Amino acid sequence: MNVTLAVVRLLFYVGLTLPCMPIQAVLVAIGARASVGFAQGYHRLVCRIFGIRLDVRGRVARQKPLLIVANHTSYLDIEILGALVRGSFVAKAEVATWPMFGWLAKLQRTVFVDRRPTQAGKQKDAITARLEKGERLILFPEGTTSDGNRVLPFKRALFAVAQQRIDDKPLAVQPVSIAYSGFSNLPMDRDMRPTFAWYGDMELMPHAWRFLGAGTLTVVVQFHPAVTIEDAGGDRRKLAEMCEETVSDGVSVALAGALPAKTQRRFASLRRKAGGKDGGKTAEPSVRG
Numbered sequence: 001m002n003v004t005l006a007v008v009r010l011l012f013y014v015g016l017t018l019p020c021m022p023i024q025a026v027l028v029a030i031g032a033r034a035s036v037g038f039a040q041g042y043h044r045l046v047c048r049i050f051g052i053r054l055d056v057r058g059r060v061a062r063q064k065p066l067l068i069v070a071n072h073t074s075y076l077d078i079e080i081l082g083a084l085v086r087g088s089f090v091a092k093a094e095v096a097t098w099p100m101f102g103w104l105a106k107l108q109r110t111v112f113v114d115r116r117p118t119q120a121g122k123q124k125d126a127i128t129a130r131l132e133k134g135e136r137l138i139l140f141p142e143g144t145t146s147d148g149n150r151v152l153p154f155k156r157a158l159f160a161v162a163q164q165r166i167d168d169k170p171l172a173v174q175p176v177s178i179a180y181s182g183f184s185n186l187p188m189d190r191d192m193r194p195t196f197a198w199y200g201d202m203e204l205m206p207h208a209w210r211f212l213g214a215g216t217l218t219v220v221v222q223f224h225p226a227v228t229i230e231d232a233g234g235d236r237r238k239l240a241e242m243c244e245e246t247v248s249d250g251v252s253v254a255l256a257g258a259l260p261a262k263t264q265r266r267f268a269s270l271r272r273k274a275g276g277k278d279g280g281k282t283a284e285p286s287v288r289g
Contacts, residue, residue: 001210001213001214002213002214002215003213005212005213005214006209006212006213009049009050009051009212010212012049013046013049013050016042016045016046016049017042017046017104020038020042021103021104021107023038024038024039024042024107025107028107028109035109036086036087037086039082039086039107039108040082040083040085040086042082043078043079043080043082043083044083046079046083047079047080047083050076050079050211050212050217051214051215051216051217052076052079052080052216052217052219053182053216053217053218053219054080054083054084054219054221055181055218055219055220055221055262056084056221056223057220057221057222057223057259057262058222058223058224058225059223060084060085060136060174060223061172061174061223061225061226063172063226064134064135064136065130065131065132065133065134065135065136065137065166065171065172066087066136066137066171066172066173066174066226067127067131067136067137067139067161067162067171067172067173067174068081068085068087068136068137068138068139068173068174068176069139069140069141069154069159069173069174069175069176069243069247070138070139070140070175070176070177070178070247071140071142071146071151071152071176071177071178071247071248071251072140072142072144072145072146072178073145073146073147073148073178073180073196073197073198073199074145074148074180074196074197074198074199075101075198075204075208076196076198076211076217076219077140077178078108080178080219080221081138081176081178081221082108084221085136085138086136087135087136087137087138088108088109088110088111088130088135088136088137088138089105089108089110089111089137089138089139090110090111090113090127090137090138090139090140091105091110091111091112091113092112092113092114092115092143093112093113093114093115095110095112096110096112111126111127111130111137112126113126113127115143115155115158123158124160124161127139127161128161128164128166131161131164131166131171132166139158141154141155141158141159141240141243141244142154142155143155143158144199145197145198145199146197146199147193147194147197147199147200148179148180148193148194148196148197148199149190149193149255150248150251150252151244151247151248151251153244154240154241154243154244154247155240156236156237156240158240159173159236159237159239159240159243160236162228162229162236162239163229163234163236170228170229170230171228171229172226172227172228173226173227173228173229173239173243174223174224174225174226174227175224175227175242175243175246175247175250176221176222176223176224176247177220177221177222177224177246177247177248177249177250177251177254178219178220178221178251179219179220179221179222179250179251179254179255180193180196180197180217180218180219181218181219181220181254181255181257182216182217182218182219183195183214183215183216183217183218184215184216185216185218187257188218195210195211195214196211196214196217220254220259222250222254222259224246224247224250227239227242227243
């Protein structure tokens, strides 16, 4: 662990976060649409400070409203998806009471839900209310964090909201795979992954301190095609299984280093407009947070 690096990263993080909080608070209070873009810009800067490199495959679905369902490995997932998606998170109610992180979650306009079975109806209503406004919500249906080597079973009850029709259309649900695949430009092995994955009974602050003093982290984020409950025959349990399988397969392929080489679509489009004079392919560099 590099203590100097940890101190520098922490100072930059605090130096960025403290002045951004009152600005975001004002934007949220007045209902400014700029609050969404401001939050995304903040998360992108945090990724740079923390040395997180994002290798992004696919793109956020254009449908609105949109429910994004992703696997959950660490508190770093918030920065990662926050940097890529203009939306808000769905989190368990106790997160709202956490010092510092609870305040940041509220400034992100997080939807806090009580996940006790007896409160299933209320959590569904809270999520539906935001989706009816045409928003993008990000949900971690595992209900907890994993060790990053596998995807835990998705909780079927959390997909009940997908049964709702909004503007007489089925809700679009987009599976997203997050894989912590590289460390300091090398493939990450299982022994190294706990430096970044936060799970089980790990204490938050000691874990964060170790992470801050580590090298760069490469994360593969795969945005899979969006689906609806109609694709699952109207069965939310089947929809949950479909999404879980898609996300799990994506994580496995990324960790195995078996993803195909990326192609820069933007350059390919320009070549087509130019009459296809250049038939070669241009490698797309990893997207950095």
